[in-house]
Amino acid sequence: MPIRIPSNLPAQDVLSSENIFCMDEKRATQQDIRPLEVGILNLMPNKIETEVQLLRLLSNTPLQINVDLIRIDNQVxxxxxxxxxxAFYHAFSDVAHKRYDGLIITGAPLAHLAYKDVKYWPQMTQMMDWARRHVQSTLFLCWAAHAAMFHFYGKQRYLREDKLCGVYEHEVLHPKNELVRGFDSLFFAPHSRYGVISESDYExxxxxxxxxxxxETGAYVVASDDKRMVFITGHPEYDPETxxxxxxxxxxAGLNPSIPINYFPQDNPTAPPLVRWRSHGNLLFTNWLNYFVYQTTPFDLEQLNKS
Structure with missing residues (x-):
């Protein structure tokens, strides 16, 4: 089934070239089913690149999905x-009345700023609180995962001296959890961050x-027992070249970065990257949409947390 996105969104051409089924609003209005309503709060600098990455993952299910792209503020x-x-983004004030089956909040390049020094931190906390009342399940990526842990539970990250950057092997601790259904016992995922929250803080x-x-990376996939919140500390959405x-x-920029771990063959930056995370990235998003969103959300979204 397709994802429904705004007509003329640039991502549509990229996704269509990859044989990914998208439909615009006009065609979607002819479908007599109840699609999922999913919002994306895009905090990444290159909005279009992130749109393509996330929409590609959302499209890999048999569900029709209406997608709203949301901006945190009106800063250029x-x-x-x-x-x-x-043309394509909604101000939060324009969608605050809505209820969503799912919400994705992306990472942001804000590693060295204290949360309260982030210029849009008040809007961020407002939206995270709003999501607890208006969204069935919220998926927090990278910086957003740490920000949510701080806001909801007071768990502070610490900053590494060197950047955690590369593709790392992970192990599944709870194979019966639906979020990792179909995962191999060991799998790879990309990370690109300085911040770390200790596993004991989550536990x-x-x-x-x-x-x-x-x-190497600590906790990667963390979820609440009620399936309302999912914290992903890496970037399963990343393209091969990201x-x-x-x-x-x-x-x-003269920052003398280390070569990303387990990424270039023989650590040769002139060689094409070795891609080994995309299947599990797709499966992670598919499982979230199916088991944490579709299987748990009310048919009438107005009944969601009405109290």
């Missing part, structure tokens, strides 16, 4: 045209469970 984006933002929160972890682009950017 440095890497995405205001024309694009005005001391009642109702949270570390589902997958790595010796870490390469980040490495080249930091190299050109």
């Amino acid at each position: 984006s440095k890497h995405t045209s205001e024309q694009h933002m005005n 001391t929160v009642d109702g949270l469970k570390v589902i997958a972890r790595s010796e 870490l390469q682009q980040e490495y080249t950017r930091d190299l050109n």
